[in-house]
Amino acid sequence: MTGPLLIAAVLLVVSWTVATAMHLQERRPDWHWYLTGYPRTALRVVFTWRKVAHLNDLTVSHKPNRLLLGDLAVKGEPLRTKAPRCSFPRPTPNGLSLRVRLHAGQTPAPFLTAADALAHAWRMHAVRVVSPERGVVVITATASDPLAHPDRPMGEVSASLLSAVLGALETGGAWVMDFRRVPHWLIVGATRSGKSTLIARVITELAPQPVALVGIDCKGGMELGLFEQRLSVLATCRREATAVLGALVVDMQDRMRTCRAAGARSIWDLPEKERPVPVVVIVDELAELYLTNGSKEQRAEAEQCSTYLLRLAQLGAALGVHLLVAGQRVGSDLGPGVTALRAQLGGRICHRVNDPATAEMALGDLNKDAVAVAQSITEAEQGVAVTTGELGGWMRGRSQLTTPAQAQVTAAEYAGMAPRLPGVVRALEDLEGGGRA
Numbered sequence: 001m002t003g004p005l006l007i008a009a010v011l012l013v014v015s016w017t018v019a020t021a022m023h024l025q026e027r028r029p030d031w032h033w034y035l036t037g038y039p040r041t042a043l044r045v046v047f048t049w050r051k052v053a054h055l056n057d058l059t060v061s062h063k064p065n066r067l068l069l070g071d072l073a074v075k076g077e078p079l080r081t082k083a084p085r086c087s088f089p090r091p092t093p094n095g096l097s098l099r100v101r102l103h104a105g106q107t108p109a110p111f112l113t114a115a116d117a118l119a120h121a122w123r124m125h126a127v128r129v130v131s132p133e134r135g136v137v138v139i140t141a142t143a144s145d146p147l148a149h150p151d152r153p154m155g156e157v158s159a160s161l162l163s164a165v166l167g168a169l170e171t172g173g174a175w176v177m178d179f180r181r182v183p184h185w186l187i188v189g190a191t192r193s194g195k196s197t198l199i200a201r202v203i204t205e206l207a208p209q210p211v212a213l214v215g216i217d218c219k220g221g222m223e224l225g226l227f228e229q230r231l232s233v234l235a236t237c238r239r240e241a242t243a244v245l246g247a248l249v250v251d252m253q254d255r256m257r258t259c260r261a262a263g264a265r266s267i268w269d270l271p272e273k274e275r276p277v278p279v280v281v282i283v284d285e286l287a288e289l290y291l292t293n294g295s296k297e298q299r300a301e302a303e304q305c306s307t308y309l310l311r312l313a314q315l316g317a318a319l320g321v322h323l324l325v326a327g328q329r330v331g332s333d334l335g336p337g338v339t340a341l342r343a344q345l346g347g348r349i350c351h352r353v354n355d356p357a358t359a360e361m362a363l364g365d366l367n368k369d370a371v372a373v374a375q376s377i378t379e380a381e382q383g384v385a386v387t388t389g390e391l392g393g394w395m396r397g398r399s400q401l402t403t404p405a406q407a408q409v410t411a412a413e414y415a416g417m418a419p420r421l422p423g424v425v426r427a428l429e430d431l432e433g434g435g436r437a
């Protein structure tokens with residue numbers, strides 16, 4: 001009797017364990033990883049490190065080369081290789097990471113080359129190698145592709161003013177655009193790479209917040225027009241854009257005076273009741289603001305527009321005026337103001353690009369490694385981008401797909417939240433009175 005009972009009990013325990021594991025995997029993939037995948041993989045890394053390092057030329061020779069004659073080791077002493085010391089793998093929500101201390105004479109290059117081999121040896125989805133300081137490389141391995149489910153980033157994200165959860169990063173964590181931390185952002189990418197989807201996502205996230213959204217879409221408002229109900233102002237041609245940006249510069253000067261009178265260094269130091277509403281200016285297709293037909297009038301307008309944008313970028317951070325600028329290209333060929341503007345846009349997001357120069361322009365001045373990674377994004381990877389992170393680092397991320405219809409619904413839902421910007425609206429109305437372009 002005890003035999004069947006025992007079998008039944010074992011079956012019960014096994015099925016309960018399997019059910020719990022499946023539930024965890026579905027609901028809390030990070031816990032599932034910590035409890036099952038991480039211990040196994042950490043041990044695999046520790047026990048295979050020496051061998052893997054040896055096979056991938058990550059070791060140094062223990063004995064000096066003077067014992068070698070051509071390819072032969074003389075004196076019959078076997079050459080002993082020494083793997084660099086690595087820390088015990090630290091768990092991350094979707095993988096693990098370890099620090100490797102290089103031997104004298106070693107460089108991070110062979111570790112970068114060996115990334116694929118390490119991923120295979122450790123049965124991981126991908127391995128990334130960075131060198132945060134001289135003599136050290138950090139190897140980060142991810143167990144599954146978090147970019148396959150950008151709508152399900154792991155870990156908690158605290159919702160804060162002026163921050164938007166865009167999707168997931170390759171670490172599995174949330175990809176957050178926080179304008180309080182990084183005040184201005186540049187988004188580049190070829191056509192159909194995911195720029196508009198990302199903008200739609202940002203607007204969807206900011207719509208419920210007490211933030212004024214100003215749209216500048218010189219393609220006749222075709223993209224940002226979808227969100228018009230939630231926008232405080234929408235400019236649909238360069239003439240309107242110049243008027244709107246000029247009025248924002250005046251508004252910014254008012255803010256400056258308010259701060260000075262209160263002895264505050266930024267609007268965030270002002271008492272809440274006196275604090276002006278933060279503004280995010282969204283520019284879709286930057287090139288439209290700079291391109292001219294060569295006429296004197298158009299060149300003057302483009303120059304004026306560029307000066308206003310630059311001024312907002314230079315002074316806006318502390319005064320609660322933020323820029324989110326998107327375009328297919330941001331080259332100096334658009335005009336001299338573009339390079340200066342780009343330097344002010346500290347946050348960079350680079351989708352798939354058509355030419356290496358665009359990736360270089362978007363990321364090259366901040367991080368050279370990131371340029372090569374951005375260039376490797378394929379056409380099938382819509383929404384995937386390389387984004388700059390903290391301390392000059394970078395990361396791949398994928399935005400959560402937000403369709404125009406979804407964004408439109410959200411914009412309509414929060415239409416009543418759109419703060420009024422009387423000075424800016426007046427500037428646009430004055431222009432209409434004088435005849436729109």
Ligand SMILES: Nc1ncnc2c1ncn2[C@@H]1O[C@H](COP(=O)(O)OP(=O)(O)OP(=O)(O)O)[C@@H](O)[C@H]1O
Nearest residue numbers: 190191192193194195196197382383398399400401
């Ligand atoms: N994060 C994403 N996940 C899945 N699919 C995406 C994502 N982002 C974009 N796509 C797909 O790619 C298509 C093109 O995206 P989007 O319109 O955002 O590109 P774009 O860079 O703005 O192009 P254009 O410059 O021509 O306006 C979308 O219709 C959508 O199907």
